[in-house]
Amino acid sequence: MGEKSREEYWQRNIKLVTQCLVVWFVVSFGFGILLVHPLNAISIGGYKLGFWFAQQGSIYIFVGLIFFYSNRMGKLDKEFGVEEE
Amino acid sequence: MSLTVLTYLVVGATFALYIYIAIRSKAKNTGDFYVAGKGVHPVLNGMATGADWMSAASFISMAGLIAFLGYDASVYLMGWTGGYCLLAMLLAPYLRKFGKFTVSEFIGERYYSNTARMVAVGCLITASVTYVIGQMKGIGVVFSRSLGVSFEVGILIGMIIVFIYAVFGGMKGVTNTQIAQYCVLIFAYSVPAIFISLTLTGVPIPQLGLGSTMADGSGIHMLDKLDLILVDLGFAAYTAQKMSTLNVLFLTMSLMIGTAGLPHVIMRFFTVPTVKDARSSAGWALVFIAILYTTAPAVGAMARMNLMQTIQIGEVGSPTGNIEYAKVPEWFKSWEATGLLKFEDKNGDGRIQYYDEKGLTTAASFGWKGNEMVKVDRDIMVLANPEIAGLPNWIIALVTAGGIAAALSTAAGLLLAIATAISHDVLKGWLMPDITDQQELKYSRIAIGGAILVAGYLGLNPPGFAAQTVALAFGLAASSIFPAIMMGIFSKRINNKGAVAGMMVGLGSTLVYIFIYKGWFFIKGTAMLPDNVDNWLFGLNPQSFGTVGAILNFIAAYTVSLMTEEPPERIQQLVEDIRVPIKTEHSTNA
Numbered sequence: 268m269g270e271k272s273r274e275e276y277w278q279r280n281i282k283l284v285t286q287c288l289v290v291w292f293v294v295s296f297g298f299g300i301l302l303v304h305p306l307n308a309i310s311i312g313g314y315k316l317g318f319w320f321a322q323q324g325s326i327y328i329f330v331g332l333i334f335f336y337s338n339r340m341g342k343l344d345k346e347f348g349v350e351e352e
Numbered sequence: 353m354s355l356t357v358l359t360y361l362v363v364g365a366t367f368a369l370y371i372y373i374a375i376r377s378k379a380k381n382t383g384d385f386y387v388a389g390k391g392v393h394p395v396l397n398g399m400a401t402g403a404d405w406m407s408a409a410s411f412i413s414m415a416g417l418i419a420f421l422g423y424d425a426s427v428y429l430m431g432w433t434g435g436y437c438l439l440a441m442l443l444a445p446y447l448r449k450f451g452k453f454t455v456s457e458f459i460g461e462r463y464y465s466n467t468a469r470m471v472a473v474g475c476l477i478t479a480s481v482t483y484v485i486g487q488m489k490g491i492g493v494v495f496s497r498s499l500g501v502s503f504e505v506g507i508l509i510g511m512i513i514v515f516i517y518a519v520f521g522g523m524k525g526v527t528n529t530q531i532a533q534y535c536v537l538i539f540a541y542s543v544p545a546i547f548i549s550l551t552l553t554g555v556p557i558p559q560l561g562l563g564s565t566m567a568d569g570s571g572i573h574m575l576d577k578l579d580l581i582l583v584d585l586g587f588a589a590y591t592a593q594k595m596s597t598l599n600v601l602f603l604t605m606s607l608m609i610g611t612a613g614l615p616h617v618i619m620r621f622f623t624v625p626t627v628k629d630a631r632s633s634a635g636w637a638l639v640f641i642a643i644l645y646t647t648a649p650a651v652g653a654m655a656r657m658n659l660m661q662t663i664q665i666g667e668v669g670s671p672t673g674n675i676e677y678a679k680v681p682e683w684f685k686s687w688e689a690t691g692l693l694k695f696e697d698k699n700g701d702g703r704i705q706y707y708d709e710k711g712l713t714t715a716a717s718f719g720w721k722g723n724e725m726v727k728v729d730r731d732i733m734v735l736a737n738p739e740i741a742g743l744p745n746w747i748i749a750l751v752t753a754g755g756i757a758a759a760l761s762t763a764a765g766l767l768l769a770i771a772t773a774i775s776h777d778v779l780k781g782w783l784m785p786d787i788t789d790q791q792e793l794k795y796s797r798i799a800i801g802g803a804i805l806v807a808g809y810l811g812l813n814p815p816g817f818a819a820q821t822v823a824l825a826f827g828l829a830a831s832s833i834f835p836a837i838m839m840g841i842f843s844k845r846i847n848n849k850g851a852v853a854g855m856m857v858g859l860g861s862t863l864v865y866i867f868i869y870k871g872w873f874f875i876k877g878t879a880m881l882p883d884n885v886d887n888w889l890f891g892l893n894p895q896s897f898g899t900v901g902a903i904l905n906f907i908a909a910y911t912v913s914l915m916t917e918e919p920p921e922r923i924q925q926l927v928e929d930i931r932v933p934i935k936t937e938h939s940t941n942a
Contacts, residue, residue, distance in 0.1 A: 268936040312563040313573030321426035322649040333440045333635035
C-alpha cells in the first residue's frame with residue numbers, strides 16, 4: 268500500500284465516519300433533545316414522536332448504524348486490498 | 353414457599369451455574385484469560401460484553417430513575433447506548449490493531465511517556481472507584497430487601513460477596529460465564545416487564561405496550577393517562593422536559609463519550625480476533641444491550657403508574673381517594689423495613705397522600721398537610737415492581753438474582769481493572785520493578801480489598817442513586833481517557849506533553865466540579881455548595897460536567913502540543929499503522 272492510497276483509504280474512512288456520526292447526532296441530540304417539542308406534536312400510536320426518539324427510536328438507529336459502518340468498512344478494506352485473512 | 357427461601361434458592365442456583373461453567377470452561381481455556389472472546393462467535397461475544405457492561409445501574413437503578421424523571425431520564429437511555437457508536441467508529445478497530453492489553457499501555461506507548469501512562473492509570477482508577485461506589489449502593493439495596501435487613505447491613509454483606517467473587521477471580525475472563533449471566537439478567541428483566549405490560553395494556557411486548565392504550569377499556573393511551581394522573585397530583589407531566597436543554601445535551605454527551613472511555617469496556621475490544629470483528633462486535637454488544645434498554649422505559653413508566661394507582665385509589669381530594677395505611681399491600685411494609693421507603697402520617701387521617709407540594713396548591717383544602725411519602729428511594733423500583741404488580745414470588749426471586757448477576761459481573765470486572773492498574777502498571781511498571789509474579793498477585797488482592805472498603809464506605813452515603821453515581825464515573829472517564837485515546841489515533845501532532853496536560857486539565861476540572869457539590873472525595877459534609885440548579889455553573893449538574901472537562905482536555909492538549917515539538921517519526925508511523933487493518937509497507941521507510 269503506497270503513501271497515496273494509504274492517504275485515500277484514511278480520507279474515505281473519515282468521510283464514512285463523519286456521515287454516520289451526523290446521523291447519530293441528528294436522531295439523538297436533534298430529534299430526541301433539540302427538536303423534541305415540535306416533534307411531540309406528532310403522535311405515532313400512543314407515543315409522542317420526540318419522546319419516542321429519545322426513549323426508543325434513537326437506540327434502534329444506533330444499532331443499525333454500527334452494522335452499516337462495519338459493513339461499509341469491510342467493502343472499503345476489500346477495495347484497497349487491506350482485508351484481513 | 354416464602355420469598356426469602358425462594359430467593360436463596362434461585363440466587364444459589366444461578367451462582368452454582370456460573371461456578372460450574374467457569375470450572376468447565378477453565379479446564380479447556382487455560383492461559384486464555386486475557387484473550388477472552390478469541391474463537392468465540394461475535395454474537396456470543398456481544399452477549400458477554402453486554403453482561404460485562406450492564407451493571408446495577410442499568411438493571412436496578414435506571415428504570416427507577418426513568419419512573420420518577422420521565423422524559424428527562426432519556427439522557428441515560430441515549431447516553432449509555434449512543435456511546436457504542438463512538439466506540440465502534442472512533443476507538444475499537446484502531447485499538448485492536450494496536451494490539452496491547454490495557455488502555456494505559458496504549459497511552460504510554462502512543463505518547464512515548466511513562467508519565468502519560470501513570471496519569472492514565474490515575475484517571476482510570478478514579479473513574480473505576482466511583483463506578484464501584486454506584487455498584488455497592490445497588491448491591492446494598494438488593495441484599496437489604498432479599499434478606500430482610502437494613503440497607504447498611506445489606507451493603508456489608510454485598511462487600512463480602514464481591515470481595516470473594518473478585519479475588520476468586522478468573523470468572524470475569526471466562527466468556528461463557530458472562531453469557532450465562534447475560535441470559536439470567538435479560539430473562540429476569542423481561543419476564544416481569546412482559547407480565548406487567550400485559551396486565552396494564554394487554555400487549556405482551558413492553559416496547560409496544562408503552563405506546564398502547566390501557567387495558568381497562570377506557571381507550572386512553574397509557575402515557576397520556578400517566579401524564580394526567582401525575583399532573584392531577586401536582587407533579588410535572590411524565591413526557592415533559594424538566595431539566596434545562598443545555599443540561600440534557602451535556603449529560604447525554606458526557607455519558608456517551610464516557611461509555612467509550614471506560615477501561616473495562618474498551619478492554620474487550622483489544623482481544624477480539626480481527627479488526628473487522630472489533631467493528632461488528634460493538635454492534636452485537638449493542639443489540640443485546642438494546643433489548644434491556646428499550647424495555648426499561650416501559651418498566652419505568654408502568655412502575656410509576658402502578659405506584660400512583662396503589663396509593664391514589666380514587667379521585668384526588670375526595671376523602672376516600674387515598675389508600676388507608678392499614679390496608680397497604682405487603683410490599684409496602686417490607687420496603688419500609690429496609691428504610692428505603694418512608695411514610696409519615698402528617699395530617700393524622702390514617703391515609704397516605706403522595707403528591708407534589710409545590711405543584712398541588714389546592715392540597716390544604718383537602719385537609720392534606722404535606723406529602724406523606726417522605727422517602728421513595730428510586731433504586732427500589734425495579735425490585736418492587738413485580739411485587740407492586742402482584743406477580744408471584746418466584747419472579748421476585750428471579751429479579752433479585754438478575755440484579756446480583758448484573759452488579760457482580762461489572763463490579764468484579766472493574767475491581768480487576770483497578771487491581772491490574774495498581775499492581776501491574778504502578779508497582780511492577782514503576783515503583784517496584786523487581787517484585788515476583790507471586791508478589792504482584794498478592795498486591796493486586798490487597799488492592800481489590802482496599803477498593804472494596806473505600807467503595808463500600810462511600811456507598812453507605814452515596815453521592816446519588818446508583819445510576820447517578822455511575823453517571824459521575826462516566827463523566828470522569830469522558831473528561832480524561834476518551835479524548836486522550838481519540839487524539840492519539842486521529843491526530844499525529846498531539847505529543848506527550850499535550851496529552852498529559854489534556855488529561856490533567858480534563859480530569860482535574862471535572863473532579864473539582866463534582867467535589868464542590870458532592871463533597872471532597874465524596875465524604876459527607878464536605879460539599880462547598882448545595883447541589884442544586886441555583887448553584888450550578890451554567891445550570892450544569894455534576895454528572896453533565898464531563899463534557900466540559902472533555903472540551904477543556906481537547907483544548908489543552910492541542911494548545912500545549914502546538915507550542916512544543918512534534919512527536920518523533922516512529923510515533924507518527926505507529927499512528928499510520930493503526931489506521932490500516934493489516935500490516936503494510938511504509939514507502940517512507942527508506
